[in-house]
Amino acid sequence: MKLADRVSQLKTPANLAVSAKASELQAQGKDILSLSLGEPDFNTPAHISAAAKKAIDEGFTHYTAVPGIPELRAAAAGYFNSQYGAGAGPEHIVISNGGKQSIYNIFQALLNPGDHVLIPAPYWLSYPAMVELAGAKPVIIAGSPEKNFKLTPLDLEKSVTPKTRLLVFNSPSNPTGVCYSEAEQDAIAQWAVDKGIIILSDEVYDRLVFDGLKPVSLCSWWKKHPEHFVIVNCVGKTFAMTGWRVGYSLADKTLTNAMSSLQGQSTSNICSIAQKAALAALTGSFAETEAMRAAFERRRNLAYEMVSAWPDVVCPKPQGAFYVFPDVHRHYGARFPDSVALCNALLDEGGVALVPGAAFGDDRCIRISFAVSDDILEKALTRTAQVLFRR
Secondary structure, three states: OOOOHHHHOOOOOHHHHHHHHHHHHHHOOOOOEEOOOOOOOOOOOHHHHHHHHHHHHOOOOOOOOOOOOHHHHHHHHHHHHHHHOOOOOHHHEEEEOHHHHHHHHHHHHHOOOOOEEEEEEOOOOOHHHHHHHOOOEEEEEEOOHHHOOOOOHHHHHOOOOOOEEEEEEEOOOOOOOOOOOHHHHHHHHHHHHHHOOEEEEEOOOOOOEOOOOOOOOOHHHHHHOOOOEEEEEEOOOOOOOHHHOOEEEEOOHHHHHHHHHHHHOOOOOOOHHHHHHHHHHHHOOOHHHHHHHHHHHHHHHHHHHHHOOOOOOEOOOOOEOOEEOOEOHHHOOOOOOOHHHHHHHHHHHHOEEOEEHHHHOOOOEEEEEOOOOHHHHHHHHHHHHHHHOOO
C-alpha cells in the first residue's frame, strides 16, 4: 500500500526507539539501566488519583465539550493568572491530549505551506516534524554548549526571512535543562513583537527549576500582545501525570476557536476522567510537586557533579527540567563516530539507555535524564563513563 508522503517521511522518535530497544534487552534478562525517557518516576499524588476515581464512581464517563470542561478551562486560566498575571479567561484555554497535541494544533492552525519557523537547537525532537506536517519549513538555529545553548535576538535575526512566521521558545529546555532569565526572555519577546513574529512558548517544565530560581513565563507578554504569543503547559511533568495526557494552551480567542475546531475533527474532547484529575491537580495543593522538584534538584546536583568531572566534556549546568546534555564529541572516533553510535555502544556494552543528541539537533551531545532514583542514576553514569573512556 502506498502511503502519503507526509507519513512516509516520519521517523520513530529516538527516545522511544532507545526505550523500546532497552525494554527488549530487559525482556531478554539483561541488566539495563534507562536514563532515556523524560517523565517523573514518582506516582501521581493521591488527591489527584482520588478525583479520577470519584469521577468514575459518579459516572463522569461521557463526551465533554471539545476544548475541555468549563471548570478545567477556568482552572488552567486561573493557573496562568495566579502564577504569572496573565489576565486570561476560560475562553482563552483549550484542553488537549498532552502538551504535544496542543503544539500540534497550534502549528496546524497558524502555519501555511512555505512559512518558516525558527527553532533554536538543541530542540525537543518533535518540533521539526510537526512543522513539516503543517507544510512549513523548520529553520534550525544552533546554540553552543559554551554559551549554555542560549540564543539572543541577534542570533535569531540572522535567520529571519520574509517568510518567517513563528519562533518556538522552550524554557526550561528539553533536552538541555537550560533556563532563560526573565531579562533574556523579555529581550527575545520584544524582538519578536517588533518583527511581527509569533512566539510559541513551551513551558511544560515551568515549575521544575533549581538554585532558588522562580518560575518564569511569557504570560505577561501574552497579556499585552495576545496576537503575538501562545503559551503551552501540561500537568504531566509538574504532577507526575504523563500517562494522563492533559495539556492546555493559552491563546487569543481567534486562535483558541481555530484549535478547538481542529481538535473537534481529530480527537474531540480528551478523556473526561483525566480532565477531573487535572482539575484536582491545578486547584489542589502543590506540596507534593515541591517535594518532587526538590528531589530533582538533588539528582541534578549528583548528575552534574559526575558528568562535569568527565575529561574533555563540556556540560552546561541545567537549572530546570530533569536532563543533562553534555557535549562528548571529543571522544568520538573509530568505536563510535557520532552520538547514535555512542548510545548504541552504551546500551550494548554498558547496559545504559541514553538518547543521542542527533535527535535533538546536536550530534555532539547525549541526553541524560535524571528522573530516576539516586542509586540508579549513579550506577548508570558510572557505567557510561566506563564505556566512554574505554580504549
